[in-house]
Amino acid sequence: MDKILKDGVLIDNEWTDVTGYEALSSLPSGDIVVPLDQWLEHRADLVKRNSRLGVRLRNDEDPARLADDLGRIALVVLEFPSFGDGRALSQANLLRRRLGFEGEIRATGDVQRDQMNDMRRCGVDAFAVRPDRDALAAAEAFDDFTYSYQPTADGRLPISRIRRGDA
Amino acid sequence: MYQYDRFDHQMVRERVAQFRGQVARRLNGELTEDEFKPLRLRNGVYLQLHAYMLRVAIPYGLLASRQLRKLAHIARRYDKGYGHFSTRQNIQYNWPRLDEVPDILAELAEVEMHTIQTSGNCIRNTTADHLAGVAVDEIEDPRPYCELVRQWSTFHPEFNWLPRKFKIAISGGAQDRAALAYHDIGLRLVKNDAGEIGFEVMVGGGLGRTPMIAKTIREFLPKQHLLSYLEAILRVYNMLGRRDNIFKARIKILVHEHGIEKIRELVEADWEATRDGALALRDEDIAGFKAFFAPPPYETLPANDSGLAQQLESDPAFARWHGNAVIAHRVPGYAAVDISLKTGVQAPGDVTDDQMDAIADLADRYSFGQIRVNHRQNLLFADVRQSDLHALWQALVDLDLATPNNGKLTDIISCPGMDFCSLATARSIPVALDLQRRFEDLDHLYDLGDLTLNISGCINACAHHHAGNIGILGVNKKGEELYQLLLGGSSRNDASIGAITGPGFAPDAIVGAVEDVLAVYLERREGPEETFLEVYRRLGDQPFKERLYG
Numbered sequence: 001m002d003k004i005l006k007d008g009v010l011i012d013n014e015w016t017d018v019t020g021y022e023a024l025s026s027l028p029s030g031d032i033v034v035p036l037d038q039w040l041e042h043r044a045d046l047v048k049r050n051s052r053l054g055v056r057l058r059n060d061e062d063p064a065r066l067a068d069d070l071g072r073i074a075l076v077v078l079e080f081p082s083f084g085d086g087r088a089l090s091q092a093n094l095l096r097r098r099l100g101f102e103g104e105i106r107a108t109g110d111v112q113r114d115q116m117n118d119m120r121r122c123g124v125d126a127f128a129v130r131p132d133r134d135a136l137a138a139a140e141a142f143d144d145f146t147y148s149y150q151p152t153a154d155g156r157l158p159i160s161r162i163r164r165g166d167a
Numbered sequence: 168m169y170q171y172d173r174f175d176h177q178m179v180r181e182r183v184a185q186f187r188g189q190v191a192r193r194l195n196g197e198l199t200e201d202e203f204k205p206l207r208l209r210n211g212v213y214l215q216l217h218a219y220m221l222r223v224a225i226p227y228g229l230l231a232s233r234q235l236r237k238l239a240h241i242a243r244r245y246d247k248g249y250g251h252f253s254t255r256q257n258i259q260y261n262w263p264r265l266d267e268v269p270d271i272l273a274e275l276a277e278v279e280m281h282t283i284q285t286s287g288n289c290i291r292n293t294t295a296d297h298l299a300g301v302a303v304d305e306i307e308d309p310r311p312y313c314e315l316v317r318q319w320s321t322f323h324p325e326f327n328w329l330p331r332k333f334k335i336a337i338s339g340g341a342q343d344r345a346a347l348a349y350h351d352i353g354l355r356l357v358k359n360d361a362g363e364i365g366f367e368v369m370v371g372g373g374l375g376r377t378p379m380i381a382k383t384i385r386e387f388l389p390k391q392h393l394l395s396y397l398e399a400i401l402r403v404y405n406m407l408g409r410r411d412n413i414f415k416a417r418i419k420i421l422v423h424e425h426g427i428e429k430i431r432e433l434v435e436a437d438w439e440a441t442r443d444g445a446l447a448l449r450d451e452d453i454a455g456f457k458a459f460f461a462p463p464p465y466e467t468l469p470a471n472d473s474g475l476a477q478q479l480e481s482d483p484a485f486a487r488w489h490g491n492a493v494i495a496h497r498v499p500g501y502a503a504v505d506i507s508l509k510t511g512v513q514a515p516g517d518v519t520d521d522q523m524d525a526i527a528d529l530a531d532r533y534s535f536g537q538i539r540v541n542h543r544q545n546l547l548f549a550d551v552r553q554s555d556l557h558a559l560w561q562a563l564v565d566l567d568l569a570t571p572n573n574g575k576l577t578d579i580i581s582c583p584g585m586d587f588c589s590l591a592t593a594r595s596i597p598v599a600l601d602l603q604r605r606f607e608d609l610d611h612l613y614d615l616g617d618l619t620l621n622i623s624g625c626i627n628a629c630a631h632h633h634a635g636n637i638g639i640l641g642v643n644k645k646g647e648e649l650y651q652l653l654l655g656g657s658s659r660n661d662a663s664i665g666a667i668t669g670p671g672f673a674p675d676a677i678v679g680a681v682e683d684v685l686a687v688y689l690e691r692r693e694g695p696e697e698t699f700l701e702v703y704r705r706l707g708d709q710p711f712k713e714r715l716y717g
């Protein structure tokens with residue numbers, strides 16, 4: 001089973017990715033993740049399930065389309081198709097800071113050490129680190145910088161506020 | 168100037184440690200070159216034709232003398248004894264060793280300098296008007312805002328992996344001296360009808376393969392919203408900018424494809440949600456940054472120094488330099504001085520370690536210990552007493568830095584071209600040196616009036632060839648170097664993009680082609696006051712083409 005880095009430890013991924021929705025009865029048991037378009041089409045059905053629900057966003061989809069549903073979703077999965085593609089960073093930031101999503105935001109795809117700190121600061125809190133990399137070693141990147149110039153989603157006070165004497 | 172506090176110091180120190188780790192992981196094979204490349208680029212490290220190249224940020228072009236001495240030391244200790252100032256107010260070293268780069272970064276950090284985000288698809292060094300704080304036509308000093316933008320953009324987690332590089336420039340004068348129209352975002356300090364000062368925001372300018380002039384997205388942005396508005400533009404760009412084609416990835420293409428109205432709508436909608444949030448600047452915040460750029464302790468002096476008048480009368484060589492290199496100053500009795508790095512001996516923008524040390528000493532003696540870099544690859548002393556001008560000039564003559572060609576044809580902007588750059592299709596430095604030799608005679612040079620000439624060694628246009636009154640682009644046709652000629656560009660308030668005259672010229676014909684163009688100008692101008700650009704705009708390109716190809 002693939003591993004997820006969360007809160008500094010590696011845990012088993014308990015979510016099943018569902019790509020093709022046919023009928024409620026044909027879905028696997030347990031917690032499932034569905035693509036955004038299927039969520040929007042079948043959410044009335046899906047919420048009847050006795051499991052947690054997650055939504056997968058392609059990185060060109062607007063997270064605001066989930067605005068009314070975030071209370072019913074426990075997980076949003078974001079995609080980083082290559083480490084140089086930072087679109088999902090804006091999605092994470094919008095989910096956390098604009099839309100107030102409090103569930104898990106999970107980074108998938110080309111997730112590597114040198115991008116993970118940016119992801120975390122934008123609100124990602126779970127990382128499906130690339131399987132050929134040492135996820136715990138990668139987590140050391142979170143300690144690279146003590147301070148932040150920007151107000152961001154990881155809750156750290158930006159330097160401008162510390163300078164003002166707010167902390 | 169800005170002084171680091173403990174937070175800024177810690178940021179750059181931690182950056183050095185991070186990069187040291189990344190270099191080690193590259194050298195032990197943990198990182199592939201493909202993975203390492205964007206990391207080294209974010210620290211200004213390029214792989215060029217013969218060696219690595221290191222680009223050091225000079226935020227908004229401002230240097231203290233101790234910083235310039237450090238740059239001299241790095242040139243001496245880690246490089247071949249010189250550095251190259253670029254059009255974006257940075258300095259580049261052409262021969263550092265990768266394993267020594269972390270040590271260079273540590274040395275830079277000692278003097279509050281860094282290479283952060285000097286390359287890569289992220290927000291680059293913010294540039295400014297080189298006459299900031301001293302220009303006669305200034306509305307407000309742009310530097311406090313540049314520093315605010317520098318800090319906001321440093322390690323911005325959301326905008327560290329953009330579709331393409333992103334450049335911001337800020338100008339505070341009535342005249343644009345920062346080429347705003349050719350930046351991804353250009354910010355012009357303006358006064359509105361109510362007398363308040365804010366920013367006109369322009370977006371989507373750029374050169375390269377598809378040159379475009381930036382469009383105004385907002386006529387007036389109150390200062391307190393500077394950062395939230397930038398963030399809204401960057402967010403729209405990060406999410407919608409094209410990533411399928413590197414040549415279509417700049418924000419200029421996004422603006423072009425969607426239209427400025429649509430982009431404005433998206434940006435304003437995003438901004439509405441954040442404008443009064445955590446990024447809003449309070450008056451005290453702005454005042455705190457302004458205090459760093461308070462005027463130096465000027466003396467009360469007469470507006471016109473009587474000794475200077477005498478020196479000008481008795482020393483024609485000095486008078487000639489004075490007429491060219493000395494720029495009017497806001498404060499009576501002071502002047503700004505352009506230090507030409509277009510000597511005709513070294514490549515445009517190059518300066519040796521000894522010259523850097525000597526310039527630092529002169530800055531201490533004559534200009535409050537500060538030096539500026541302008542986007543035409545020259546240096547500038549901003550605050551020289553008129554009574555010191557003659558002594559300063561003599562010292563510059565001894566250093567070979569008194570070529571009085573500021574704003575003239577031989578004040579050429581040139582990129583490194585094929586001599587260094589791995590992307591080049593042709594050489595550019597030899598063409599620049601040829602032209603400088605051909606137009607050495609100062610009477611002839613002055614007769615040609617104010618003229619900008621920019622040479623790029625490939626379509627990437629690092630020397631802004633489209634923005635020169637005369638532009639030269641080196642291309643490679645079937646293994647032969649050829650030079651295309653462009654006429655009519657400008658990077659000032661009246662920004663325009665130069666047009667190609669026709670087929671390119673061989674290396675031994677390009678200087679003659681420039682001479683032909685100038686001959687037409689001299690014949691057709693209505694008087695010595697009419698500049699080359701004005702004549703070109705009046706006549707169009709026909710008479711020039713006839714002479715070149717007829």
Ligand code: SF4
Nearest residue numbers: 582588591624625629
């Ligand atoms: S214009 Fe081309 S040749 Fe010149 S520095 Fe830029 S990339 Fe290199």
